[in-house]
Amino acid sequence: MTTRTLNRILRTRTITRRFRAVAASAAVAILLLPAAARAQDDATSVWDGAYTEEQATRGEGAYERECATCHLADLLGDGIAPALVGPAFDFRWSDLSVGDMFVAIRATMPQGAPASLSPRAYADIVSYLLQRNDFPAGDNELPTEEAALNAVIIHREPPAPAAEAEAEAEAADPTVWDGVFTAEQATRGEGAYERECATCHLADLLGDGIAPALTGAAFDFRWSDLSVGDMFVAIRATMPQGAPASLSPQAYADIVSYVLQRNDFPAGDAELPSDEAVLNTIMITSEQ
Ligand code: HEC
Ligand code: HEC
Secondary structure, X not given: OOHHHHHHHHHHHHHHHHHHHHHXXXXXXXXXXXXXXXXXXXXXXXXXXXXXXXXXHHHHXXXXXXXXXXXXXXXXXXXXXXXXXXXXXXXXXXXXXHHHHHHHXXXXXXXXXXXXXXXXXXXHHXXXXXXXXXXXXOOOOOOOOHHHHHOOEOOOOOXXXXXXXXXXXXXXXXXXXXXXXXXXXXXXXXXXXXXXXXXXXXXXXXXXXXXXXXXXXXXXXXXXXXXHXXXXXXXXXXXXXXXXXOOOHHHHHXXXXXXXXXXXOOOOOOOOOOOHHHHOOOEOOOOO
């Protein structure tokens, strides 16, 4: 599988995953927005696989017939005709587009017979030049439309792997480590907990021996690798003991926020919603 195919799959998966979250909730969407905006910034670069192997091979044939007399078979030039690879290439074309290169070559080369080849032959030759400058091939041919070519930028350096890893990490589903409730909400939850739960689970959340502890090892054991939605639903369906589902969804979300806070998960900028679809996307993981 080519890097480009892989990138495309990852990107599609990321967008699908994000779309689900966005459709489910504005609150979670806010968490993910910076990454989503970046994924749309899809400006192609010569590092994305802008031509095919086959096209570059065709381009090599055309280059040998039309260009190699002056620029030589090794593309290093004859002293008058310049080199078309290496530092000379970078110096001339870095940060310009493949469209700029296509237009310049077509307008002036072969010397003495400019624009004498078909647009497709020029696109093939440009593909060959990209290949000889170590830019990767991909799944789609380099087109001849200038508008499309102008969108492909000749970056000298490949995209930083660190940036890709970061984008991947941001694309992952949210967890309780992402700040999924606010400090204010946890404070409201504390009040509700004291009124509705503390009689049995006690003010320190360690339980009375019959009602279990809601923090520490007992919390991890019961909730690790489940979702906040699972916890919300279980509490609402059974608690307060004797009066299940007697509080508002908002009050349950506030109490869950308080329980998360007491288990040392960080607060964030957006409140924990009471929408189960959204809560189901937030995973409880004991490790960050
Ligand atoms: C008859 C000799 C000759 C042939 C054939 C020839 N070139 Fe050139 N080429 C030159 C010379 C001389 C220059 C430098 C002067 C100039 O830019 O016109 C040059 C310049 C260039 C440049 C730099 C242009 C720029 O804007 O900086 C490129 C790229 C290039 N040639 C590509 C090609 C390609 C691709 C072909 C084949 C389609 C080709 N040349 C065929 C002689 C030739
Ligand atoms: C009248 C006593 C009592 C009150 C009030 C009470 N609980 Fe419980 N709770 C229990 C007992 C007993 C259990 C263990 C048996 C069970 O799971 O039903 C329990 C179990 C739990 C569990 C574990 C459930 C599971 O699926 O593992 C959670 C979480 C919980 N309570 C949270 C709360 C919260 C939050 C409140 C306040 C909204 C609350 N409880 C109010 C007695 C109480």
